[in-house]
Amino acid sequence: MEELETFLTSFQNERIYVALKTGSKYVGTVRQIHMDKTLLLEKVVDVQTGREFQGLKLFLGHEIKNVGSAENIGAEGEPSTTYSHHDDVLDEGSEDIDLEDHCGMKAQLNEFHIPGIKNAVEDENIKYIVIDSFCDLFVPAIMHIKKQKVIGVGISGVGLFQQNRLCWMQIATKTRVYLFDIMLLGSRAFKNGLTIILEDSNILKVIHDCRSMSSCLHTLFRTDLTSVFDTQVADVMYYYNETGGYLPDRVSPLEECLVRHLKISASSLQFISKSPEIFYDRPCPAHLLSAMALSVVHLQELRLALLDALMSDFTSLVDTYLSINLEEPVHFQALSPDSILDLPKELRQLEVKAKQRREWAQKEYQMNEVGLLIRPSLPLGEEIVNKRPESRPYHQNLKYTNGSETLRNSKAKCIPWSKACLQPTFGATCSETTDAEVQDE
Template sequence: MEPLSDTDFLSRFIGTNIKITTIHGHFQGELFHIDTARAIILIKVIDLSTGKTVPGAKLFLGHVILKVETQEDPSYHDGQEQDEPPDESGNMVSEDKAKSALKPEVVDATAPKNVKESDVQIPNYSGDEDINYILIDQFQPMFGPAIMHLQNQKVLGLAAVALNVSCHGKLCLLQIATKTRVYIFDIFLLGPKVFKNGLQMVLEDKGILKVVHDCRWLGNFLFHKYSVVLANVFDTQVADVYVFSIETGGFLPNHTSTVTECLTRYLNLSSSKVSYLTYKQTIMKDNPNIWCNRPLQTAALKLLSLEVLQLLALRLAMLDAMLADFTLLVDGYLTGYCHQASDMFLSAEKDASSEIPKELQQICVLQQRRREKALRLYQVTPQGHLIREDM
């Protein structure tokens, strides 16, 4: 029988309570995961030096671990043979073995493509097709192929959730959607190196458009916490204000819109189709640490996947609204001459002047009519903005 590897040996203790002594202190919790990048993850963690509970999961890198101890016998695991028994105390993994098994290694962002991804099927908001979401909480084997897939895209949906959005906050999850799938990167577990190993390159790529709703907090978070400069962004919150200005002849609304309002307004989704976003806000209010808890709830992952995927459809609908006037002008430009008498058209010389044709001058008339209509429909704030009722 082949001897167990160091990581396999420690994996036999998954689900048991262990104590970890690091260069920073002593911690106790339930062993949740040991990945091939030589890191160990505990849940239900207690900082023994303070006696306080650590929210969510805690990641320990191999180079900081001094000793690993367990209080339970892992022999109950199905069909596992103890090729290598514990030491005489029966409850301690040797310091040398633990440090060897958890020794950090360089992450290869070009991992093999022929890996089986853990796709989870969930119904789309339209009910017509399925969505693939892939949770990436370790670097092997899915991280490399995910980065390669993202680098080959032209447009991505981008969203994130964080604990305490401030300079002292913590980014928990980053959702990125393509046309065919959604990747959810567990930043809480993967740590800052997730950006250096490929995500930063994707987020800073000026050839890849990122669709975000309210890019301000995320862009600020990425820059100050991870030195990532988010580039080439289509912000759906900005687009909504721009479209409103077009439709009202130049007025601004008195407030920006939420992603829920935008999805309802531009995709004509019923309240039941966007109710999951209300649910998201509710669970975040009831449990602010929900995004730090591990394992992540399937319902939460589905919710996050659907939100970021709908940003792609929202962008297309907004672009149609932005170009509505342009399309109208082009139609007028074309039909204005097509409807002239043929003899007039044939006898007319090509107009070489730079004067704006009367067909294009209609934009001024259209804007004036829209302003007059807007003043009839909306109340005006002292700042001159229109009060748009929440949907």
């Protein structure tokens, strides 16, 4: 597999000919070749009409009939030598599932022009940074994330199960949100740092519903998540405790959890639309970048709120234990050695509370035919007052700034594309990161 990747990388900046199954024929310069046979070309020209396309153009693997060198194109608009889509070299990656059948991708990516996005959005001391190349920002971002103890992680794309298309990965620290453009960075982003972070057991990853992420990362990039706190699982555990042992008929999306546990106004949660194809658009719309950042920036605070909720009974019982010696010192001293390990009446209150909660849940919720409580959706359009004490600030109104200024003090140097693709690059440090930023917990 490594030999195949090296072979595909050798075509970098080569001028090639591409014939599609639809009959269209193009010539362009190779920017990237993905393992699923997808081509990303620049300076693309339609051989039949002579039309020139600005920026980059994506050709999906299942659409390509054959490819060849752009040299010596004959009178019929085809080179003398071509390679079939099912050529032996490309078939080495045939273990990948046909994306057309499994994720219903667009026929082709919208035309776009990317001079190298380095945009950042700041709100006080919190910012998000878009990373679409291995120059300037990639290494400082990886180094900063590796120093954290807790991070929020999310992914965006089409399908996101098994071998479907992963377009973006969002990683949030306490002070920054990094948006990694996986469509442009490719698997090199994982080999050069993301896999190390995601598999590091010393970094706690806060994720809402890790099922799709785990399946997608393992299948596409052979990356296995470790040390995960799933907020969707924690929300179900909280519901189970609050209802005295009943389970809900459904799980909650992230928006509902944020409204329910953080009391965040639903109107401020500008999450991603129902059309996943928007993730293919380049340049990525500003509102989509903002939505992706907001989808992970609250995860760390949500984890703390859920931990507080899950531990509330425990904390209450400990407080009761602490007050026993003050309220009933004589009774406590009268305990014999044989009865000291008997379950105290204070802990038996757990059973009483569970019974009371079950009775309340039976009145509050309806039950379906399999014995699960029907959990109504929260009215996300309504305002919910935050009764919790003020904590850390969050992105509410994100404003654009120049991303190059964000890491202007970084010691990282621009990494040549060929070297960045073939070997890890961890020689640089992010001098702008302070010790205070590193202490995530």
